[in-house]
Amino acid sequence: MIIRSVSPEERPAVSLPLQQYAFTASPGPGFPFDPRYHHENAVLAAFDGERALACATRIPMTQNVRGRVLAMAGVAGVAAAPDARRGGHVRALVDRHLADAVAEGFAVSALYPFRTSFYERFGYVSLPEPARVTIDPASLTPLLRADLPGEVTWHPVADAYDDVRDLHTRLQRTTHGVAMRPAGNAAWVREANESWAAVARVAGEVVGALVYKITGHHGELAGGPLLAVDPHARALLLGFAARHVDQIDTVTLTPHPADRPELWSTDIAVTAAVRSTPTDVFAPMARVLSVPGLAGIDVGTGEVTVAVDDPLTGGTWRLRSDGGTLAVAASDAEPEAVLTGHGLSALVYGVLDPAELPVRRFAPTLPAPVADRLRALFPPVTPWLVEPF
Ligand SMILES: CC(C)(COP(=O)(O)OP(=O)(O)OC[C@H]1O[C@@H](n2cnc3c(N)ncnc32)[C@H](O)[C@@H]1OP(=O)(O)O)[C@@H](O)C(=O)NCCC(=O)NCCS
Structure with a gap:
């Protein structure tokens, strides 16, 4: 399998047929494709020789995260040919998109999942669905x-x-x-x-x-x-x-x-x-791509050192309120808590209380005093994505 980017000119023949099959009634005309609206997007496809087996799109977006507008990688148009599903191609494509987004300086990512457990594997955490x-x-x-x-x-x-x-x-x-x-x-x-x-x-x-x-x-x-x-x-x-x-x-x-x-x-x-089912889920999901990229977001008070267990944001980080905005530094100190990438994202987006993290297995344990400090640093706040994509 080879992964490569698909130019806007190639998309009608390469990625669009996979997306038409996955997302529309078929056989049929499908949805129209106009390259004028897609040139900003990055499309990757997994190929077996000349044949595209799977594709995924990354849209360069922005998002307000606790008061600061950050570069956000919107993931969409994720589809595999029916005979190529469960072959690991989509896993490889999404991993590559996220690595590229980190390399290009995107701080966060969001998407609308077909099933939350699928994207939880990639470190995304659910945001509230607006009623x-x-x-x-x-x-x-x-x-x-x-x-x-x-x-x-x-x-x-x-x-x-x-x-x-x-x-x-x-x-x-x-x-x-x-x-x-x-x-x-x-x-x-x-x-x-x-x-x-x-x-x-x-x-x-x-x-x-x-x-x-x-x-x-x-x-x-x-x-x-x-x-x-x-x-x-x-x-x-x-x-x-x-x-x-x-x-x-x-x-x-x-x-x-x-x-x-x-x-x-x-x-x-x-x-x-508000409706939530395993499939047909409309609540968005999001994740942090870069911990240093969060510097300057609005936070509460105090500081805490956490180890993050995640392929993209892993490491030990000292997170501190500097007069109400977040200061971030890599740290050699003993961490006070271990969080998965989901745990970190849930706190940053304000969607789960620290006490929820061990329940959801987003932190192995969380002593109450550390949970209190995380709560003080990341007070609850409700995100609203607004934009469909
Ligand atoms: C959803 C879809 C893209 C998955 O493609 P796929 O080729 O089966 O994905 P992969 O084989 O790369 O699997 C990736 C991971 O997700 C897991 N997975 C696959 N389907 C899953 C499902 N329905 N629910 C939960 N996990 C699933 C795989 O086990 C694998 O996990 P691992 O890497 O930890 O072992 C494909 O089924 C599809 O095109 N569906 C129709 C279009 C669609 O719904 N797209 C999603 C839009 S958000």
């Missing part, structure tokens, strides 16, 4: 009587694309977990123009956006991530959804996973659903 929220629009109509300065305008997404992406960029600067695809890769949303966008402004400044579709008369206003800088912006967008009360039966959207939609208004009729 899919379904609201009766009639219960939002009181928001229309609220005296909220500002306006919401309605557009084909192509016309509002720059406003939506600018807002996403601004939210990424302040919101833990928010990821973004590079401009070229993301531009197909504008070119395809298959959605509407509602854009909220206050004093001329964009403060909220909801990209959505209408599924039919008395159907659904099916929204994506609810992007809003504050509750006022959120209420403007919900008020816009309320204007559809005589047209559609339900409003669906995805707010920040720490949000509590049942508290958004009095008498609101809302269901928030």
Whole structure:
């Protein structure tokens, strides 16, 4: 088996057929491929002679990790030919992508798994899945009587694309977990123009956006991530959804996973659903690729020396709060705790309390005083990836 990179020009013949077979109804036309949206991506394939057996894509993205925007390797398009599965080709491809990402200076990586146990083998840990929220629009109509300065305008997404992406960029600067695809890769949303966008402004400044579709008369206003800088912006967008009360039966959207939609208004009729099954899992996963690459993220207080058992981030590290941001140094001192790569990533992303780590076998043991110090250094915080890829 030989692994090599696949150029954008080669992809329609080499990697696309594997991805079409894996991810679409077949035989059939599959999804279209336009090299304009893929030139930033790195695609690797495993070959037996001329034949590609498996492929995997790495998208150069960014992600806010505890207040700092870091280079993030987004992994996607992972597929093997059916007769070549369970042959170790995908293991080799993902290992190579992660090693390349480390060499290129990426600090973290994220993906949307088909099965979490598969990617746990590569050191990824699950992030919370944002609830899919379904609201009766009639219960939002009181928001229309609220005296909220500002306006919401309605557009084909192509016309509002720059406003939506600018807002996403601004939210990424302040919101833990928010990821973004590079401009070229993301531009197909504008070119395809298959959605509407509602854009909220206050004093001329964009403060909220909801990209959505209408599924039919008395159907659904099916929204994506609810992007809003504050509750006022959120209420403007919900008020816009309320204007559809005589047209559609339900409003669906995805707010920040720490949000509590049942508290958004009095008498609101809302269901928030999170589903997790071994397959068909939509909750993202993420991992740290470089411990020194985390320097400068926002942390709590104190310091701790940990040994990390992981092929990419392994070693003994002194992690210290330097006035509220993380200082990292390799250390020869006796570690106070041993963590797997998952354990480290779970603490950095804020998704597991230190007491959970031995339960999940992400740390062999963790004495309570060390757990307290790790908790003080990495206080809980809920990540929200936002970006699909
Ligand atoms: C998922 C898929 C890419 C796996 O390819 P594969 O060729 O079987 O993978 P590999 O043989 O390299 O296996 C890699 C590791 O995962 C393990 N593994 C394979 N399938 C697994 C599964 N369904 N669940 C858990 N672990 C699995 C293997 O045992 C191996 O572990 P090891 O290296 O520790 O021994 C392939 O089945 C596929 O193309 N599926 C359809 C498309 C898809 O779902 N892609 C994933 C998108 S996120």
